[in-house]
Amino acid sequence: MKTFPADKLARPGRKEEGKTAWRPRPCPVCGAMSVKNDHPFCSRRCAGLDLGRWLNGAYSIPGPATSQKSENE
Numbered sequence: 001m002k003t004f005p006a007d008k009l010a011r012p013g014r015k016e017e018g019k020t021a022w023r024p025r026p027c028p029v030c031g032a033m034s035v036k037n038d039h040p041f042c043s044r045r046c047a048g049l050d051l052g053r054w055l056n057g058a059y060s061i062p063g064p065a066t067s068q069k070s071e072n073e
């Protein structure tokens with residue numbers, strides 16, 4: 001008699017595969033693995049830093065965003 005193995009129907013850790021699945025990604029600010037609460041950032045601090053960069057319009061400009069000195073010359 002054949003029966004369906006229950007553990008094949010419900011795979012542990014993969015039951016939410018798809019749009020609702022969350023997986024750690026490198027934080028766009030510091031590169032550390034993100035956490036679910038602050039996805040896609042590793043922490044609330046990085047989320048705030050990233051938001052600040054957007055607000056300052058300096059997101060795509062590499063370098064310290066908190067420094068006020070200009071190094072154009």
Ligand SMILES: [Zn+2]
Pocket residue numbers: 027028029030031032041042043046
């Ligand atoms: Zn981070």
